[in-house]
Amino acid sequence: MTVPMIIGMIMMMSFGLIDTFFVSLLGTEPLAAISFTFPVTFTLISLNIGLGIGTSAVIARLAGQGKQDGARETGSGALMLSFIMVGILALCGGFSIDFVFQLLGAQQHLMPHIHDYMEIWYFASVFLAMPMVGNSILRARGDTKTPSIIMATGGGINALLDPLFIFGLGPVPAMGIGGAALATLISWIVCSVWILYLLARQRNYILPRLLTVKELAERSRSILHIALPAAGANMLTPIAGAILTRVVAGYGEEAVAAWGVGSRLESFTTIVVLALSMSLPPFISQNMGANCIGRVKDAYWLIVKFVLAWQLFISVVLWLCSGLLASLFAKEQQVAELIQMFLVIVPLGYGLQGIVILTNSSLNAIHLPMSALVLSVIRLFVFFVPITITMGVFYDLQGIFTGAVIANLLMAVVSVYWFRRSLRVVSVQTHE
Template sequence: MTFGLVDTFFVSLLGTEELAAISFTFPVTFTLISLNIGLGIGTSATIARYLGSGKSYLAREFGTGALMLSLLLVGSLAVIGFLTVDPIFRLLGASSEQMVHIKDYMYVWYLAGVFLAFPMVGNSILRAAGDTKTPSIIMAAGGLINAVLDPLLIFGYGPVPALGIQGAAIATMIAWGSGCAYILYLLVHKRQLILPRLLTLPEFRQTSSEILKIGLPAAGANMLTPIANGILTAIVATYGAEAVATWGVGNRLESIASIVILALSMSLPPFISQNYGAGKLHRVKQAYMLCIGFVLIWQLLIFVLMWLASPYIAMAFAEEKKVAELIQLFLLIVPLGYGLQGVIILTNSSFNALHRPMSALWLSILRLFVFFVPISYLGSLVYELAGMFWAGVLANLMTACVAFLWFRHRLEYEQKLHDQNVREVMS
């Protein structure tokens, strides 16, 4: 998340057209990142199971297969993206002037995206083995490298030429490439969590099929977000480059503002799964309700802070007065819905923890394509950008209510099944 935010900040210093160009790239780049996230989820779940059962050799084999699979799939998607830059971004509404900057950025970024596959999937292997600290250090170090190189490569210094928006993509590529090299060294030599060779074709088929059973639905659910964001970006583009620049800055600020929600979405599911397996559904309900209450209060505080700081945040990311005004408008409205969005995200991850991935997928579809995109579009027709921002808050409210009631109903059903099983055992 800091990669996108740091890139956006430094590129914003180049001008509105460059800021609008990098804002157009968000839904596309997040699509490739979503594939990495899905493969990481499938990898972690599969390897953790084998390590827990004492089958360490199979765990190493599946770790190797996961890295090979990620390289194959992410590499293929990157090649497709590289060849379709022009039609995809034209479809999103980019102008000819913006396309120049988009091509400079994306042609390099697609190569960087392949380097990202190894750290993301490799970090999932480390987490499956019980190490959550090292992945954080690896990604934080990459973010630091990117932050140091961004101004150097974008604006130039001494013998280093000013590369503009392309410099941001090169900085990202170097940072992720460094992480890629280190994670391979760590997994092969230091931790020996993967095999020091490529898998045979039968081995690769076996490992890939098992990882994809979990990874593909997870990746698909994650990919819905950038698809919906791409549609909304196309709507925003009708209001000009300033509006697109605002939308891009807002999306990246949203990622940072929602970081606690995402942290809970990773820590709540194992707690729910363990208690669900133990038949302690009252603890599942308690944990879910506690987290829902917490995120609503926490994100309300975040909204107040962003509301108070909105003039200063707008000035930091915008040179032009109109862009600054639109960013401030975004910050005065959209963050009000972050707590409601947290309810949706936590409910989604809780459905996965109850082994109901299709419920999680349907909730994502409902949120994005039944509520969020249609209502936001209608809001934009009625009251332009301000209407679109308020409509997004309304869509989150409606989806959060559905998600909360749906999950409570699921818990009641699971409780009835559990009670019935207990009575049958006792009889």
């Protein structure tokens, strides 16, 4: 189930990485501007991830119990709910660009770049909701190949349109940083139309109509029971990222630019973990629905061992290629040196971070979303933010990067213990 997801995630993650690469060719100011947008854009993406987790967990369990009509109605409700919630959040974001980004530490001369990007991106985020939640419906049914094709297509369209809109060609004017957002908007619109047609007409996984208010309210309750804590847990990550972006901003635009590049490379080099976090929950939920607790336990431990080994290999590759990657994304020597420092230190914690992410996904899959939320709060505000800021006080940027690794180590230990205990409790309750 995971292998097709990896291919699709590579293309999906290429949205941010390709945007960052082409914007970096415009100079340090635009690169710093788009780096400030990462915590904000990921907040809306996290809401979609949470809704997708709730959708996947509910539909997978219904499918495991053989309740196909309920699964279809839940799928329709999930798509409507995501459109409404993301639309409201995007509207609020569009009216608060100046306030939010000044709070993050963006200087006034960067605000025109940020406006150019975010005014289009907020509108585009509504169309992101459809393919993200729609793909969760497919994964809940055991199909990870089709979501991968859809994500790959979206990433390909974005990659083709980025240089056209950013730099211009012929009658197409150069739009700079705003062109990256426009390319993203068009690719997400294509994916939205595709997924809706597929779910409603070809697969019959959703109803070919809108739900009534009563139906929507009923289905929303079951989805939001898992989705709200899951979304909250995911949205804590960009909030913590925003805090650290504010701290890093104190070291100058070069530091923010390096932090942004490193963060985008991080999302790309942890693709296997993210793919597993999408394929593992439906597997766990269906086996929970069928009362196969042993398979749940075996799957979790297999994934923990694999992720540690895989991400250790990735960290070695990044260390060897750090100089090349830094020169690729930075025009200025100071920015390149900071990017290289990031790539040598921070990836050492990616495997540990993977354990935390997959534990959260597994807790949501066994319908313990509040446990996942509590773990996220502990991870970010007991370990990650305090440790990185404290280390930064004594060792500057190098301390911040090292603190991230230490925080992930401590949290991985807590996560493994928490899941073992939770699964024992659920197993006892199931047998009773």
